[in-house]
Amino acid sequence: MPTAPINLHAPYKERIHDALHNKNLKTVLNRTVGRMSASRVAAMGAVDGEQLRRQVRQMKEYVLRNLPDLLEQFEANVEENGGHVHWAQDAADANRILLDLARRHAVQKVVKSKSMVTEEICLNDALEGAGVKVVETDLGEYIIQLAGEPPSHIVAPAAHKRIEDIAAVMQEKLDMPPTLDAEVMCSAARASLRREFLSADMGVSGCNFAIAETGTVCIATNEGNGRMVASLPRVYVAVMGIEKLVPSVEDAFLQLQALSRSSTGQQVTVYLSMTSGPRQPLDVDGPEEFHVVLLDNGRSEMLARGYGEALMCIRCGACLNICPVYREIGGHAYGSTYSGPIGSVISPMLAVEASEPEKLPYASSLCGACRDACPVMIDLPRLLLDLRHYYVQQGAPSWLERQAMQGFLKMMQSRKLYEAGGKMGSLGSNLLASFNGGAITHMPPPFSAWTKTRHFPPLARKSFRELWAERMERRKSISGREPGEG
Amino acid sequence: MRPTKQFATPPRRVALFVTCMVDTLYPEVGLAAAELLERHGVEVVFPYEQTCCGQPAFNAGFRDEARALARRYLDVFEPFIRQGVVDAIVVPSGSCAAMVTHFYSALFEDPSMAAERRRAEELAVVTFELTEFLVDVLGVTATGARFEGKVTYHASCHLLREMGIDEQPRTLLANVEDAELVDLVGHDECCGFGGLFSIKNPEISTAMGRRKCLNLEQSGADVVAMCDVSCLTHINGLLGKQGQHIRAVHIAEILNSQVDVVETPEELPRDEAPASVSKPPAAGGQPRRWQDVR
Structure with a gap:
């Protein structure tokens, strides 16, 4: 029986409740999330992980400080290589650009490489709405597309599915014989996907990072599907958030290190596909046209509002894997494309379809494990605290909560009230x-x-201060000397 | 390592910032902390004006309210340091210590509050969490405690990740006589308390806590020690509701549970000890047993 997916549009409380009471989800989260974290720890430990983190951090800080220049440099280089750059203010803009391209090239089928940014703008819905068939080619993404579900993890989209659930979907949709043999299942997917690749008119991918000095879009995959998407169809379009730039080729490999080690615990991903432009006269393959869509969708505003640190994220998923909240509820319960600690920070600020994203900054115990796991050392707890502060400034907390806070403040500001309150x-x-x-x-x-679900202890019959005063009194009467200050 | 004051000679007097939770809920923890300090030659002063560090307000996003309480804290404790009445401030709580040493400067980030920021930073370098103070400042590695039973350790999040304190409490526990230290799976994982998080997201908080309780059960420990009574409240709340036998205790209670108590006049006479105070160690050289805690 497949896992009942969490309804992303349900109210926050309902989503959380459903996720926590989903036995299959619990099983799969217990299985995978901890394992992914352990792989990261091992892979980062195999090198000077701290040094790597510092270097990536430094590089990303440079990128954010020089973002406008780097974007222009990137644009100039892509165009010099014969590619085209489009600027999209928001999701609607980006989808319009892609639909125009699809129309212009009479595209009937699009093959896609796994991409969070196209999930963010709901590209599949837009294309399908215009009658274009869309096929996801990353295995995990393909599985959830077959199941009609959104991804639940930044790097492992089907992280919420047990192998039994996956087999059930594939049996139903791909005429696969009943089996739990991963190899047989992969072959079935492979056979089906190969047909799609060969008949696709347009390839669409996201972008793990793009090199400004060469105008190169890079996608890291483990299945080689990214390379097929970028080279087989006539047209290749890469959609990328404006923060995805790295200055140089060296920086690209630095980020690939950090990404591979932090996400899947690999030294390096199996494939790194780099596209700098369309097919040149002597090339044996490659797309006839190469387009890059640069997406803002709230990112420059994030930078302006002081949340730029969150734009350093390289989408490795390490914060999801280590998060004790994510481990309990999985990705769908967050109700947004982006889940986990980083999702709780960026979902309320990006123009992303999300249900009650303002609740997300509170969906954290601020334990700080994410900050320690982050390869870019993003201070996620601090960003969550800043967002909470923002919501208080906006008057978001309920009347009751504000009154309670004022009462608390009043009591804590006066020794008399504090002691009386304690007594009562x-x-x-x-x-x-x-x-x-x-x-x-x-x-x-x-x-x-x-x-x-929990007991609460009664307040002490005598507070520490009362006991301390008695103790001092006794000490005075015994030794005849004055008690300490206070 | 966070920047702290390096003392040329060991501090002789400290102010105890006991925290509002210890003050009202767990006075025995405060007394144990004070006794520990006194036994190591440090006189303890308790400023009665102290209340709360403001952490609940800060974590809920109410920064103006948190700032008001931070100012109060500075006003209460600064004179003790400035006038040389005490050399340091000791806090038996990782998260309150983190609030004071780490987040106050964030509250006074605005350039118009530069003066307060400086005051906060000056206090931060002389503010220590209890085990940090014992080990790093006083150079204590064993408190001379005896405790019969299996003990494990839960690393509270703020203590571990904001303050960077982990070795200190572990060292002290490892040197408790008769205590058998056992491993805890997920020792550095959050217990799910998170202050208002436990009320705003009760289901997630409970799920996290139950995972902790399961790991505790499997550790085979009799007690789990920690440096923060907020985690302790959450863990014991769950253990109590679920009828589990293991109990969470503050580390000071274990480190202070010793037999060879030097008879000092300030020792609480046994018959006067109120019910909420843990019993002083049994006489006659019997080590304190875990069953005696609470």
Whole structure:
């Protein structure tokens, strides 16, 4: 039985609840997420991981500081190589550009290499709406396309599916005989995909990084499908966020290192496909036309609002794999294209289709494991805190929450109120606890959110300060000397 | 390593920032911390004006409110340092210590608050988490504690990742006599508390906590020690509800559970100890057993 996918458009609470109560999802998350994290730790440990992180960080800082210049340099070089560069302000812009290209070239079928940015702009829907057939060619992405689901992980789109779920989908959609043999399943997908590659008119990919000094779009894959997408069809279009640039070829390989080691724990991905322009007269293959769509979709505003650090992300997924929240709920529960800690930061700011993205900055215990795992050392907890602050400034918290915070502040600003509050709290909570064997087991909302699954201890009968004062009093009477300050 | 003051001679007096949670919920932890410090030759001063460091407000995004409490903290503790009454501030909590040493400067980031930022930074270098102070400043590696039972350690997130403190508590625990240290799978994974996170996202918080409890169960430990009573509240809340036998304790309670107590006048007479204070060690050379905790 396939995993019931989480409805991305359901309210936040419902999504979380469904995800937490999905047994198959739990199984698969327990299996894969920890393993991916362990691979990263091993791969980063095999080299001077900290040095690598510092270098990538430095490079990405340079990129952000010089973004306008690098973009222009990249554009000039792509065009010099015979390619075309399009600037898209938002998702609608980008989709229009791609639809125009498809129309102009009488495209009936598009093959795609796995790409988060085209998920972000819902490109498949736009193309299919115009009657163009779209085929995802990354195995994971292909599986979820067959299942009619969105990706649940930045690098492993089918991370929410068990092999049993995958087999069921493939049996249904590809006439595959019943099997759980991964090799047989791969062959079935391969046979089917090969036909699609050979009959496609246009290839569309995202971009892992693009080299400004040469005008080169790079895609890293493990299946070689990226190379087919970029070289077999007549037209190849790469869609990339404006932050994906690296200055030089050396920088590209630096980022590839960090990406490979942090995402899948490989030294390097099996394939790195680099496209600098269309087929030249003496080339044996390659597209007749090469286009790059540079997408903003909220990115320059992120930079302007002080969240530029999040634009250093290289989409490796390390923060998802280490996140204790992601491990419990998976990617779909986030209700956005981008999940995990980085998704919680960028989803509210990108013009991305997401349900209640303003809830995401609170979907973190701020444990900081993501920051330690991030190959670019992005301070994700800090960015989440900044977003929470932003929402408070916007007046987003409920009236009750704001009142509670004011009450809390008032009490904590006055020793008298604090001590009186403590006394009352002690009396009340001990009374409550006395009915339940010493622990508070039931509280009214909103605290019932705690007591539903957890006990709460009653406040001490005597606070530390009371005990301390008594202690000082005793010490004074015994030794006859003055107690310490305070 | 974070920048801290290097003391030419060991500090003789410290101010205890006991934290509001220890003050109101776990006074025995505060007393254990104070006794530990005193036993190592450090006099403890308790500034009564202290309340909360502002962490709950800061984490919820209420920065103006957090800043007001940060100012209060500076106003309360700064004179003790400035007038030389104490040499350092000691906090028996990783997250409150992180708030004071790490996030206050973020609260006063605005150029118009440069003066307060400087004040915060000056206090940050003399503010220490309890085990950090014992090991790094006093050079203590063993507190002379005896504790009978299997003990494991949970690394609280802010202590581990903001403060970079991990070896210190582990060293101290490893040197507790009779205690058998056992490994904890996922020792550095969040327990799911996260302050208001536990109320705003109760289901996720609980799922994270249950995973922690499962790992605790499998560790075979009798008690799990930690340097933060907020994690302790969450873990014990879950363990209690689920009827599990293992208990979370603050590390100070273990490090202070010793038999050869030097008879000092400030020692709490046993008959006067209130119910919420953990019992002083049994007399007659019997090591304190884990069952005695709480």
